[in-house]
Amino acid sequence: MVENRPWLTFLTHFVLICGVVIVVFPVYIALIASTHGPTALSSGMMPLLPGAELWNNVVQVLTEQRRGVAPFWLMAWNSLWMAIIITVGKIAISIISAYAIVYFRFPGRVLAFWLIFITLMLPVEVRIIPTFAVVANLGMLNSYAGLTIPLIASATATFLFRQFFMTIPDEMMEAARVDGAGPLKFFRDILLPLSRTNIAALCVILFIYGWMQYLWPLLVTTDPKYYTLMMGVKRMAAVADADPQWNTIMAAVVMAMLPPVLIVIFMQRLFVKGLVETEK
Amino acid sequence: MASIDLKGVRKVYQGNVTAIHALDLSIADGELVVLVGPSGCGKSTLLRMIAGLETITDGTISIGEDVVNKKEPAERDIAMVFQNYALYPHMSVRQNLEYGLKNRGTPRDEIDRRVNEAARILEITPFLDRKPRQLSGGQRQRVAMGRAIVRQPKAFLFDEPLSNLDAKLRGQMRIEIRRLQRSLKTTSVYVTHDQLEAMTLADRLVVMNGGRIEQVGKPIELYDKPASLFVAGFIGSPPMNLLPIAALQAIAGGTMPNLPTGTDIVGIRPDEVVVGSGEGIALSGTVELIEPVGGESHLYVRVEGLDQTLILVQQGRASVGEADKVDFVLPLAALHGFNKESGLRVD
Amino acid sequence: MDTKRTVFPSQGLPYLLVAPQLIITIIFFIWPAGQAVKSSFEREDPFGLSTSFVGLLHYLRLFQEPDYLASVGRTALFALAVTIISMGLALVLAVAVNRLIRAGTAYSTMLLWPYAVSPVVAGILWWFIFNSSTGILPYMLEFFGLDWNHQLNGTHAMILIIVAASWKQISYNFLFFLAGLQSVPQSLNEAAAIDGAGPFKRFWTIVFPLLSPTTFFLMIVNLNYTMFDTFGVIDATTAGGPNQATNTLVYKVYTDGYIGLNLGSSSAQSVILMLFVIVLTVIQFRYVERRVQY
Incomplete structure (x- = not known):
């Protein structure tokens, strides 16, 4: 620090505490709501201190059957699978395509690069109907394949790996070749272990990405068996105005957002690395 | 093997x-x-x-x-x-x-x-x-x-x-x-x-x-x-002095020997140059800089009429100081002749 | 585009390696995008039996449709508001954290985790807080004589989605601003202090100009985010209502096409959005290229 001015330090902490309050506030409210019984929330003023009903609300969320929504555990299961398949799939296909683009020279290489690049310019939101039609024609509606495969192509992950491979000294591959390693062996023995940190960082980012998906599952699932948590809590909340059960809905919302939030808190270093590097 | x-x-x-x-x-x-x-x-x-x-x-x-x-x-x-x-x-x-x-x-x-x-x-x-x-x-x-x-x-x-x-x-x-x-x-x-x-x-x-x-x-x-100008300049440190004959002739006058035909550049290793007088091409110049390396001293000498600095190596301490005049000789036996156009050695 | 100095001599392998990515890209990205472009120039008869080429008809109609034009203005307002609010708050917080040495990490953790809250959940959280029967904010606003009702009042609804979308994006902007600030050499700050500049002056004359690449990058990313990633926020709260007041361009593509089944118009809207993303992406990458040269 260049100088030490007490009032400036005070101001700094004041600003940060205000910031943290703003950021935490909605989630705090949700947490509080999830610890009260149904009556405490419908009586006009929402309480600001925790109640004792958290466990009951959680049990209710986990056990009750709501109309038009799959059981909570099933949706959680679907979300988990969707996030995992997307994470693994994206990393797998990105790392091998980056490998091909960096370590081989083949006709069509630049074209392949540009085709991958184009995906950046085509978010699901701008091609809703035709993509839905393709998935429907392939018979992939209401399936894990339909939920995940169309989201697996990834320019950002490919670029991240490409960028990383370019920083590995050329001699590494030459030494491996002199040592008798072919392309697959080099990939397995040298490149993959060297990419560990990048893969871990991407895992964090992509798991969160997969978990958050909303529009896509909304389009390709009509069978509640394949609903994800994001769809489920939205559906629960949508009927809440008519049938105010905010306590259980908030309990569900808190549970639904918990896994990625915990990942960010406990893997902050990887999360930051992943987020910053994929944007390079 | x-x-x-x-x-x-x-x-x-x-x-x-x-x-x-x-x-x-x-x-x-x-x-x-x-x-x-x-x-x-x-x-x-x-x-x-x-x-x-x-x-x-x-x-x-x-x-x-x-x-x-x-x-x-x-x-x-x-x-x-x-x-x-x-x-x-x-x-x-x-x-x-x-x-x-x-x-x-x-x-x-x-x-x-x-x-x-x-x-x-x-x-x-x-x-x-x-x-x-x-x-x-x-x-x-x-x-x-x-x-x-x-x-x-x-x-x-x-x-x-x-x-x-x-x-x-x-x-x-x-x-x-x-x-x-x-x-x-x-x-x-x-x-x-x-x-x-x-x-x-x-x-x-x-x-x-x-x-x-x-x-x-x-x-x-x-x-x-050295078989060529390039090798002559590349091998040896400090590098060989490579001097154009035409300029040398103008300043060395009578001490200039007859060289094989085709020679238009002569080279001499810095440690073969003899400070003082003796057999060979006699030149004199001003010491611009002395680098005492320890066991030997490198003298950078400017010679009137040559547009490059000559390097001389003296064993031990330099016998002259910076800005001093110095007389020196390029012994004939130590000269290497080169043809400028082909870049090759002439013997 | 670069490869390594030496490359593996294989013939078929690289094709196998890029195949999965390319197949998915072509089937699920490029083909549908092409279809969107194609159907934006066509009209389907009501039974879906035949299609006819209608040229720019859908586009021309779109630009005469007051609903669409209103949606363009609305989206611009929404995007600007969210970008300014979330970037502004994030910058202040990043500057503050950057001043602290030890406590900074703890604050960072507290500020970063909302990144992991999905847009839908962010929407639900704020919907609950603004909820007219039990929400805490309407209760407080009543003291100021304000009768909050985002289900009837379009302005209230817009404020709701702006707040929810901005809140969710603070973490992201904070992270990048903080990274940008940390790469400003401390020696510059010290030099400016020796030159007699106070902390605020130093920020505006030294730090902020050096941060401009980050600021520019974040502006592009935030515009992209407000255009496309806020679908969940809107769908979980206002669903475009009341009376179209929060129907942004992306949400309109969804409602017109997926719900309303108006293929031609929805495709034309998609194509316009595509052009918008292409422009943003090109700008972003131009800028990245320039940054690499530093």
């Missing part, structure tokens, strides 16, 4: 850039040949062609009896030491040494025997279980050497292996490489841009320039009888 033969080897890059012009070179079994030249002269490219890391446009390269043009690096049975060592950072030293042997399916006990032997020779046994990043530059260099030794290949290829080390360590490792190569008697090709390293290491020296070989020979032969 094998000889290496290059016949009419050419390398043309995309866009018609010729890196190596048709070139012949034979390296005898057990010999240490150093390729030396300025950056961009093609020495690394040539080494990488021998290794199989660059394709060969024309000609043949054989190692032992086999023409290896189409062979993968691993099939050529060579080992390479890289400038940045290229150690696998995620593997321990032991794993680094073992990797090439494992890929060849060497039996386990043989791998252990060779790794332990190499580690003993290179004195890296205590570090076998460390990762490369935990080692100093010199230790990494030894591991890189070890990776080559354990393979017991037909040839070692060194690509500027010492240029990442500091001067002192470089001197030590140079001696060690020489000793190791003598005891293993493995054919070696060594690339460097450092002429001192080249002179001290080589059985035979290959000076390259612009994708061509300028001269091949024992280091001392090259020093004593």
